[in-house]
Amino acid sequence: MNTIFKEIEQERLKQDAKWGIQNHSPVEWVSILTEEVGEVSKEALEAHFRGAKTCTVELKNYREELIQVAAVAVAMIECLDRNNCSDMVYTEDSNGKSMYCTEMCKE
Numbered sequence: 514m515n516t517i518f519k520e521i522e523q524e525r526l527k528q529d530a531k532w533g534i535q536n537h538s539p540v541e542w543v544s545i546l547t548e549e550v551g552e553v554s555k556e557a558l559e560a561h562f563r564g565a566k567t568c569t570v571e572l573k574n575y576r577e578e579l580i581q582v583a584a585v586a587v588a589m590i591e592c593l594d595r596n597n598c599s600d601m602v603y604t605e606d607s608n609g610k611s612m613y614c615t616e617m618c619k620e
């Protein structure tokens with residue numbers, strides 16, 4: 514299991530290198546997470562039908578997408594903790610953007 518956690522950590526570092534530190538509202542995060550879950554579904558479906566033709570199922574891409582899902586979930590938790598979002602309060606920032614944590618709006 515430590516190998517899996519290492520892979521998730523490496524994926525988290527890749528995400529930060531690509532996108533920088535991400536602070537999103539919960540609704541935005543869930544959209545990002547479900548987009549990644551959709552990619553898992555796509556890989557599972559494609560592997561299934563490729564396997565039906567060749568009698569082998571290649572799950573490398575499916576596994577990679579699962580690591581990305583786990584890494585996004587970790588990033589979601591990191592964002593909550595970074596922004597002291599234990600007390601969820603609905604408010605808006607100066608641009609009228611919906612936020613769910615008053616601490617996030619202070620940036």
Ligand SMILES: [Mg+2]
Binds near residue numbers: 549552578581
């Ligand atoms: Mg993905």
